[in-house]
Amino acid sequence: MKFGVIVFPGSNCDHDCYHVIRHVMGMPVEFVWHKETHLSGFDCLILPGGFSYGDYLRTGAIARFSPVMRAVEDFAEAGGPVLGICNGFQILLEAGLLPGAMLRNRSLSFICQDVYLCLENPHIPFTLLGHSSQVLRMPIAHGEGNYYADPQTLAELEANGQVVFRYCTAEGEKTDGANPNGSLHHIAGICNREGNVLGIMPHPERCCEGILGNEDGKLIFESILLTR
Amino acid sequence: MQEPPITPELVARHGLTEEEYDRILKALGREPTFTELGIFSASWNEHCSYKSSKPVLKLFPTSGEDILIEAGEENAGVVDIGDGLVVCFKVESHNHPSAVEPFQGAATGVGGILRDIFTMGARPIALLDSLRFGPLTEPRNRYLLHGVVSGISFYGNCMGVPTVGGEVYFDEAYQGNPLVNVLCVGIARRKEIVRARASGTGNPVYYVGSATGRDGLGGASFASRELTEESERDRPAVQVGDPFTEKLLLEACLELFKTGHVVAIQDMGAAGLTCSTAEMAARGGCGIEIDVEKVPRREPGMIPYEVLLSESQERMLLVIQRGREEAVETILRRWDLHAVAIGRVTDDGLVRVKDCGRVVAEIPARALVDEAPVYVREEREPPYLRETRNLDLRCLEEPQDYQGILIRLLSSPTLASKQWVFRQYDHMVRTNTVVLPGSDAGVVRIKGTDKALALTIDGNGRYSYLDPYEGGKIAVAEAARNLVCSGARPLAITNCLNFGNPEKPEIFWQFRRCVEGMAEACRRFNTPVTGGNVSFYNEGPEGAVYPTPVVGMVGLIEELGRMAPITAWFKNEGDLIILLGETQEALGGSEYLKEIHGRVAGLPPQLDLEREASLQQACLEAIRAGIIHSAHDCSEGGLAIALAECCICGPGHGRGAHIDLFAPEIRTDALLFGESPSRIVLSLEAQHLPQLKGIAEGRGIPLSLLGQVGGDHFSLEMSASGLYIHLPISELKGIWSGAIERCLRI
Structure with a gap:
């Protein structure tokens, strides 16, 4: 199963995603420059975290116009799995591949820390190995992860099981204190209706090795491998 | 104009x-000419020329078996760590800009030091910061803390370089003149180190990166003056950072270096185009001619003087091999970067600047760099020392409520958790951070090897104020101790020396004594100085800051896979708590004396370098034997604070401890809060105690059993004096971890 990691100017978790897929999962992977217009031979695409174009405008607002995004849309439309992590998630929102938008964290500052996530939908290609209500620990590192959508969109997301991860306590309770950024419905990750496009604010690629003290992120990468 | x-x-x-x-x-x-006058002024100011500090800096040891490039030869020193890899690291100050514009001042400080490292061909893998502010009770200081932390966060996070550690102090001495020192560590393949010396007559000189504006005009000269009430007017001398362009520069440069087409590269940092041209030419023993009209500009109407002295950020000067222009331009274009050939290398040793065919400056490069004036400054022992030295402990009343004092100290911003700060920095990006901020040192693994680097940045201005020589020694010793507590062998240091106006004899005396103390400690620990920065003129309207030597130290962990990284916090119920080293009656210069008694007096704790070295060897030996579960340096706040930190500084809810202290010959406050150096708190399983005793005896280091990890309280007894502290861990953790946030909510 071959992975493509899209590199936008300002991406900075591209190497981390590459490392996990190549050296932890042992799978083939290539960097894809954002000016590419054709994507062939890939079985899964990852839009990594970082600060595309410096995030000087709204996060992801410029990257969505990168030439590669047309090809990403085609790939997703054809059912290919696309994973957007952090800035990658923000780009997917701006590109309209996922609904909603990101606001600044309610603290108005950047937050880097471990959070707990409740797995809400273990039936999409990225979460097959998990079980409903499973609690995972993952780091977040963002200034704009405060998910927002209008009430109708939120209702649709909930009705269709598109909310994949919610912030929670270590015990799985969805309290306000466990919500690090003020996201509506405690949303940490959502997928499209078909389930093949996932956007997630926490960084699974940062917790896939024992030496880093946490391997909870492997669940996502190992699940994708099952779908080949 | x-x-x-x-x-x-x-x-x-x-x-x-x-x-x-x-x-x-x-x-x-x-x-x-007017332009030449500006160039000389920029090159010969204190910040660029080190004209006051040079003779004193010669005291530092700079060579060692692992040192590949010594201090001063290039932008940063280079240390060999085996496996064909090298480490380059350096610390820089951005004190003056941060005092008037904290956000951009701190942000561009991060940007500048990152460029120093990646222009050597190294990929930056970690940042650490050493910050000092006035007390948080003052609104201005809260504004400065907010601004500096968000500036560092803005720049470092965007660059994708993790900030893995640092320190933050609060003291009246930094009122009006905060200190912002940033350390960057990079890794390169030994063969791929890039030099900053121009060579090859006729090779083109390229300007790469952001366009030149009027921002930062005269920034280096600004940093070579004292701060005054009018310094606000110097705000235009502060540059504005663009981390996105810098990220492109970083990736493009590292890609370019692999092609072998780059002969030399230099960041346009302090004093801009002037300094970089002169330094590259002087180092290479050649000349450089540039056409100033070719320099990309941000605004019209700039005269050569302004273009040459601008400190606009994110700009590089490259010398590339003639005939490789197309290949180089292709790579730079791919990264959407401006790249303009603005000149060429010559063989006449002159820096020649032309503007529309007219020569506006023609100066021997050596005159700007090597022949800059050097001053042997007058020095005199400051009179305040006669007063501060006389601290009679008998006049100091011992407190009754030690539990209350422990709480007050743990909630003082200097001793409290810095979680509020670190949380705003991405400390995990690049997935190498094995020990996150909050332990004695940050630990970063090196992918593809079994090695890791332990990194720390340390200093104590109050000690150096009371005795600059001891303060300098202690700064180096404590940095080394932090690395050893993380299981690493110290390799080398970089330093940032923050002092007042060197033209004042008392300040220069502090400077020289401090460097002497540091140099002696560096020799004993075999940790040469690979470079650094001197920041003078740190004086606000109310006087000079404490003489503040800040030490950045890098240590090597050889076999990361064999043992879990050692951290400061207690791990397991039932583990024994051991103190390596000896507690003396050392209250001089302590945090306790300052916070509780409001006094900055006495002599700082006296450090015996031989004993310190033995202590560190014993600790490292025990860690390598695999018997140690936690190791924590005992420093500011003393033994009681160190023990409390071991209980609460880890992730999760923390661990309780029962501690029984016995030392009838020492005052209780000195036992609990005195800051005798050369002490480490360890925890380990009871069965390994005999082995640890053997190791300690072999090195002649005293060892005492203090208690046991367990329960959900911090219990500290002294049967002899009837003292009893008993506090729930959850309460202690809440007080300590929320203290800074509470101060900011005022």
């Missing part, structure tokens, strides 16, 4: 003395 004629007033406004102007006349053999 018309170029003004050269008058004595104009010379003085450029910060040049009469003697220095005579030197310029001699170097040129004629009167300088």
Whole structure:
């Protein structure tokens, strides 16, 4: 199963995603420059975290116009799995591949820390190995992860099981204190209706090795491998 | 703008003395042009030329078996760590800019030091910061803390370089003149180190990166003056950072270096295009000619003087091999970067600047760099020391409520958790951070090897104020101790020396004594100095800051896979708590004396370098034997604070401990809060105690059993004096971890 990691100017978790897929999962992977217009031979695409174009405008607002995004849309439309992590998630929102938008964290500052996530939908290609209500620990590192959508969109997301991860306590309770950024419905990750496009604010690629003290992120990468 | 004629007033406004102007006349053999005067002023100011500090810095040991490039030869020193890999690291100050514009001041400080490292061909893998502010009770200081932390966060996070550690102090001495020192560590393949010396007559000189504006005009000269009430007016001298362009520069440069087409590269940092051109030429023993009209500009109407002295950020000067222009430009274009050939290398040793065919400056490169004036400053022991030295402990009443004092100290911003700060920095990006901020040192693994680097940045201005020599020694010793507590062997240091106005004899005395102390400690620990930065003129309207030597130290962990990284916090119920080292009655300069008694007095704890070295060897030996579960340096706040930190500084809810202290010969406050150096708190399983005893005895280091990890309380007893502290861990953790946030909510 071959992975493509899209590199936008300002991406900075591209190497981390590459490392996990190549050296932890042992799978083939290539960097894809954002000016590419054709994507062939890939079985899964990852839009990594970082600060595309410096995030000087709204996060992801410029990257969505990168030439590669047309090809990403085609790939997703054809059912290919696309994973957007952090800035990658923000780009997917701006590109309209996922609904909603990101606001600044309610603290108005950047937050880097471990959070707990409740797995809400273990039936999409990225979460097959998990079980409903499973609690995972993952780091977040963002200034704009405060998910927002209008009430109708939120209702649709909930009705269709598109909310994949919610912030929670270590015990799985969805309290306000466990919500690090003020996201509506405690949303940490959502997928499209078909389930093949996932956007997630926490960084699974940062917790896939024992030496880093946490391997909870492997669940996502190992699940994708099952779908080949 | 018309170029003004050269008058004595104009010379003085450029910060040049009469003697220095005579030197310029001699170097040129004629009167300088306006542009040349600006170039000399920028190159010969304290910040760029080190004219006051150079003779003293020679005291530092700079060579060692692992040192590949020594301090001063290039932008940063280079240390060999085996496996064909090298480490380069350096610390820089951005104190003055941060005092007037904290966000951009701190942000561009991060940007500048990152460029110093990646222009060597190294990928930056970690940042650490050492910050000092006035007390948080003052609104201005809260504003500065907010601004500096968000500035660092803005720049470092965007660059994708993790900030893995640092320190933050609060003291009246930094009121009006905060200190912002940033350390960057990079890794390169030994073969791929890039130099900053121009060579090859006819090779083109390229300008790469952001366009040049009027921002930061005269920034280096600004940093070579004291801060005054009017310094606010210098805000235009602060540059504005663009981390996105820098990220492109970083990736493009590292890609370019792999092609072998780059002969030399230099960041346009302090004093901009002027300094970088002169330094590259002087290092290479050649000349450089540039056409100033080719320099990309941000605004119209700039005269050569302004273009040459601008400190606009994110700009590089490259010398590339003739004939490789197309290949180089292709790579830079791919990264959407401006790349313009603005000149060429010559063989006449001159820095020549042309503007539309007219020569506006022609100066021997050596005159700017190597022949800059050097001063042997007058020095005198400051009179305040006669007073501060006399601390009679008998006049100091011992407190009754030790539990209350422990709480007060743990909630003082200097001792409290810095979680509020670190949380705003991405400390995990690059997935190498094995020990996150909050332990004694940050630990970063090196992918593809079994090695890791332990990194720390340390200093204590109050000690150096009370005794600069001991303060310098202690700064180095404590940095080494932090690395050893993380299981690493210290390799080398970089330093940032923050002092007042060197033209004042008392300040210069502090500077020299401090460097002497540091140099002695560096020799004993075999940790040479690979470079660094001197920041003088740190004086606000109310006087000079404490003499503050800040030490950045890098240590090597050889076999990361064999043992879990050692951290400061207690791990397991039932583990024994051990103190390695000896507690003396050392209250001078302590945090306790300052916070509780409001006094900055006494002599700082006296450090015996031989004993310190033995202690560190014993600790490292025990860690390598695999018997240690936690190791924590005992420093600011003393033993009681160190023990409390071991209980609460880890992730999760923390661990309780039962501690029984026995030392009838020492005052209780000195036992709990005195800061005798050369002490480490360890925890380990009871069965390994005999082995640890053997190791300690072998090194002649005293060892005492303090208690046991367990329960959900911090219990500290002294049967002899009837003292009893008993606090729930959850309460203690809440007090300590929320203290800074509470101060900011005022």
